[in-house]
Amino acid sequence: MVLSSGILVLIQVAATFTFIALFTLWAVYAERKVSAWIQDRIGPMEVGPHGAFQTAADILKLILKESIIPAAAQPLLFIAAPIVIFVSVFAGYAALPVGPDIIASSFSVGVLYIIAIIAVDVIGLLSAGWGSSNKYALLGSVRAVAQMISYEIPTALIIIATVMMTGSLNLQVIALRQGIFSDVPVHLWGMMDITHVGGFLSWNIVRYPHLIPAFIIFFISTLAECNRAPFDLPEAESELVSGFHVEYSGYRFAVIFLAEYAKMLLVCLIGAILFFGGWNTPLPNIGSLSLAEWTSGTGTIAATLWGVCWLLLKGVLLILLQMWVRWTYPRLRMDQLTTLCWKYLIPGSILIFFLSGIIRLWEVGGL
């Protein structure tokens, strides 16, 4: 038994890594194509049909390149940084429910663990910037750290608000309580019992309309957490060249890049689980037309496949939204960045926190 559960997790570890690598290949290609279409260009066209193998060729090139450690750099910090950055994001996937029955580590503190392990990312950034012994890298990493720790507060407060509405820190339970398999009755706006209807009606964001502004705050702060434009000050090309990873090249750069896209996917999947029902189907049961039961389930392979597909679809749609935002808005200034976080998002998320408390108590009849 020890062996079999260990081997099962090892298979999951390998599958997660393969998936992240393939996703990064696709996401970088998608990002280049989306940016090209938004700017009325055609994007990469040379390698493969419509440039589809461009990013695979890029990764191959990065692995074949000489890995340079500058003479002035501090070797230990410089080498450890990409490992810390990648492993912290990668370990976050351990508590992510991919399907109704697939979760690598279903302990009761899931969300708290993910927030904690992603925060370790900051240490990697700081050691990359400091260990490079480069002025651009130092300034970039200091900016990145200030930005990421600031925006961690609204993110965590909004996550707490959704946890309050669900009553569990385990992401699998949070996903379960937003569909037809819920272990507690599902009410729409505190009135109608829709446990057997399911579909998009039982998603948190539909059941509790005060979570719509909460999702907007969550989305903005996760953009900043991932250092994505319009919050890409740490990597501002026009002033800092490329920020904390300016001295990195070859496979170390590829690893940092991989971590960046893995983090994008992770926060989008968490957003999909907290607000959009996770692996639950968006199709409700309508009378005898039981669409929800046909397109989801538990226990069978088909049900698992449905779950994985729904979750990935939601995650990918959120990622496309991130890309759209990136190529639409100009970069913020440092003072605008701190103002937005401390004077708008944090008071806003605390307001949503109080609202959640009152609404939840009213719903369970404790008020």
Added chain:
Amino acid sequence: MNHGISEFGHVLLYLAGGAIFIGLIALLNKLLAPNHPNPEKLTTYECGEDPVGNANVQFNIRFYVVGLIFLIFDVEILFLFPWATIFADVKIIQNVPLWGVFALAEMSIFVVILLLGLLYVWVKGDLEWIKPEALEPERINPVPDSLYEEINRKYTYQSTVKKTQAGVTP
């Protein structure tokens, strides 16, 4: 699960797995990539120039202040997490009807005290970043402004007259 690897053990496998995969990529790189370092290649990048001084430059002290404020709020959030799962527990409320109200009120007091802290920092101006100011460039020009304005007025007038004439003619 009572036997086998605990759930935290699975996390450890993930941590180890991530590091091992990076190790594999590093090994692949070691086997395939060239390695010919030279002093020119190993210099610190500074836009192609020779680096000036070292990288221990001054940076804005406000980053440190942001770090301090974050620390207080992060501790607050840590206390909120366990509370969020039980403050509206249906079973407890059935036994103790006022449980929810008390739990919410107590946590509100805690959060409001921290909000006062945020307000204090806000009023003290520690959240203000140095804003860039628009500088009016100083002009050194012997020609008085009135001459330029006169020329502008003259030619603006003529061109508008021409345009109206062109509009009327057809």
